[in-house]
Amino acid sequence: MIRRARSTTSRPATRVRRLAAAAVSAALVLGLGACSGDDDEPDERDSSPSAAGDAPVPTRVSIGRVAGExxxxxxxxxxxxxAEVVDGWIDAAYVGGEWPRGDFADYSDALRDFTPDTKRRAARDRRLLTNVAIGDRVESVQATRRVLQIDVLAPGGRPVGATARVLVRFRTDGDVRRVDLVRGRLMLTPTKKGWKVFGYDVSRSTLTPGDKPGEKSDRGNEKTGTTNGKGERR
Incomplete structure (x- = not known):
């Protein structure tokens, strides 16, 4: 559960993992079974410095591992x-649109590219996957880092799956003034209607000024929730 935190104290990361059954084989082939926070996640240091003022920060996108040709x-x-799918989620969930807003219906576009089953599970994790927990107390949001690395499963030269490794850092102003870090993975599959998210493994933490994402003091206290493809706790 996301809790309000003072800007002067660190809050341990909250994490949730919901992977559909099909994600398991793709993860094994791509070698992605490790937990969030491992060295193969996007490195914030790879992203360019944020622009001055309120200029939007573009997502730094790269292709990582490719299993196949x-x-x-x-x-x-x-x-x-x-990248279009992931950016759509980031913008609608965390940094885009008008503020304040607190009704989850205002974040519906954040899940538009999730499969139906995953969308239902994601709705239960809305306090982690969107700003709904703090949005009614926020006047503005500014992204300071957006990094995306895409691993692809492509047997026979045909892409059949992808893992999007995401790192987003943003600051909020208003009654809630803080810096949040969202990092983890979205599992995607191509469909007739484009790429869709069918699983995710995401953590979220609140940073204090001067904190560096990825430090052991920040990652070592992560809370983990694991579910199977049916959304059952195990």
């Missing part, structure tokens, strides 16, 4: 398509 054309297509 992926030619330049398909590599570019996967990169653009998956």
């Amino acid at each position: 992926l030619d330049a054309r398909r590599r570019a297509e996967v990169k653009a398509s998956v």
Whole structure:
């Protein structure tokens, strides 16, 4: 559960993992079974410094591991398509739109590219996957880091799955003034209607000024929730 934290104290990360059954085989093939916070996650130091003022910060996107063969054309297509899905979630969930807002219906676009089953599970995790817990006390949100690395499963040169490794850092102003870090993975599969998210493993933490994401003091206290493809706690 997301709790309000003072800007002068660190709050341990809250994490949830919900992976559909199909994610298991893809994770094994890509070697992605490790927990969030491992060294193969996007590195915040790889992202360019944030622009001055309120200029929007672009997402730094790269292709990571590729299991199989992926030619330049398909590599570019996967990169653009998956980035569009992930950016849509980030913008609608955390940093875009008008503030304040607190009704979860105002965040419906955040889950538009989730599969139906995953969307229902994500709705239960809305306090983690969106700003609904603090949105009614926030006057503005500014992203300071957006990093995305995409691992692709492409047997026979055909992309059949992807893991989007995400790191987003943003600050809020208003009654809630703080810096939040969201990091983890979205598991995606291509469909006739484009790439869709069918699983996720995401953590969220509140940082104090001067904290560096990825330090042991921040990651070592993560709370973990694990569910199977049916959303059952285990």
